[in-house]
Amino acid sequence: MKKSLLVTLEFPPQAGGVATYYYNVCKNLPAEKITVMAPNQPNCEKFDEKQKFAIIRDKILEDLLKTSTLTSRLLQMGLIRMMGKIIKLHNIELIQVGQILPLGTLAYLYSRRHHIPYIVYTHGFDILLPQQFTRKKILIKKIIDGAKAVVANSHFTKDELVKLGADADKIIVVHPCPNINNDEVSEWKIGEINEDYGLKNKKIILTVGRLVARKGHDLIIKALPAVIAKIPNLIYLIIGTGPYQKELEKLVNQQGLRDYVKFLGYITDNELPAFYQVCDVFAMPSRQIGPDVEGFGIAYLEANLFSKPVIGGKSGGVGEAVINGKTGLLINPNRVEEATEALIKLLTDSAYAERLGLQEMERVIEEFDWASQTEKIKEVLA
Structure with a gap:
């Protein structure tokens, strides 16, 4: 297997699905075969020292994280020089690119000059958004054409790449997988949560995700009055933070639902x-809003690991995570x-809800584990 360098703007301890995706890929590669180049983050020293693979924190990537653009020629050259030093120091044979823009540009330029192959990861939104700009669309096509392989997080993302003109044969689909402990939660912990949030004897709807318009929190809130008329002991828990929170809180107040909706904010992985x-x-x-779309939806699979039935939207790659009527x-x-x-x-037909949840739990365990998904990447690195 070739020794590779992952260059990414998103990596733990930074939160988010993309950061977690790359971390799990790296964890499932031989530690001596992967080096990570990522931005500085709060508490990254404590995180990095616990890892078996090497992580190099770069100040230029930290600056780039704030701007997400490589308009500065000086910034481009600084990053390329840093990549070159790491590649020589660690005997790197292949570059893995976490963000097609702007980092794919660097890999493309470095590869042309030094003949080191690269692969690039894509997640849906990162492909759709730049297509609104002709210059970026052309640049993405060049980056994809120059890559040894392209990793897509879903078949939906793969299809979008093919529409862009990518060679379907060089695209591999590596789905995100749940990375959550689904061991039975203690009765004590359940009791504590019920007490803290007033959940005893309640029917509970849950959403876990960033508070942005495309996640569809507002649709659930608008549906609640009719649902409460049938199921008065209902409560809706919203876990996550984001720019859409004030709009959602306003909607809750307009609907007179303050007693039925709780915004819990950030919840740690241990508590989730x-x-x-x-x-x-x-x-x-x-839902899809312009280019903003759910490329897959790992939270559906996390819920299914606990045998919970899920409701998803017909958009993006959600249909790969949720099989309608079956899971x-x-x-x-x-x-x-x-x-x-x-x-x-789902809240009134418990037998039906249980059947859906159990079927998906079995599917998640069989199909969505990081060890088997990462084998596809190992084949590219061979």
């Missing part, structure tokens, strides 16, 4: 399993009545 355990339904009816329900993410119907069905 208990919330999956206590919920009755996981709902995240994601969950897919709805039109812009139709309140579909959300209402799905919620009432």
Whole structure:
């Protein structure tokens, strides 16, 4: 296997699905075969010293994280020089690129000059957004054409790459996998959460995700009055932070739902399993808004690991995470009545909800584990 360098703007301890994705890829590669180049982050020293593979924190990447653009020629040259030093010092034979823009540009330029191959990762939004700009669209096509392989997080993302003109044969799909402890949560912890958040004897809807418009929190909130009319002991828990929170809080107030909706903010990975355990339904009816789209949706699989039925939106790569009618329900993410119907069905028909949850738990365990998914990347690195 070739020794490789992953250059990325997103890596733990930074939160987020993309950062976690790359961390799990690296964890499942031989430690001596992977080096990571990532931005400085708060508390990164403590995180880095626990890892078996090498992590190099770069100040230029930290600056780039704030701007997400390589307009500065000086910044470009500084990053290329730093990459060159690391490549020579660690005997790197292949570059892995975490962000097609702007970092794919560096790999493309470095590869042309030094003849070191590179692979590039894509997640959906990073492909759709630049297509609004002709120059970026052309640049992405060059980066893809020059790559040894392109890793897509879903078949949806792969299809978007093919539409862009990418060679389908060089695209490999590596799905995100749950990285959450699904061991049985203690009765003590369940009791603590029930007490702290007033959940005893409640029917619980849960959403876990960044508070942005495309996640569909607003659709669930708009559906709640009709659902509460049928199921008055209902509560909706929203875990996550983001720029859409004020809009959602305003909607809750307008609907008179302050007693039924709780914004829990950030919840640690250690605490999250208990919330999956206590919920009755996981709902995240994601929609596409312009180029912003759900490339896959790891949270659906996390909920399914706890045998919970899920509701997803018919958009992006969600249909690969949720098989409609078998492992969950897919709805039109812009139709309140579909959300209402799905919620009432899953909250009142316990046998049906349990069957969906169990079927998906089996599927997740069989198909979505990082060791088997990373084997596809190992083949490229061979």
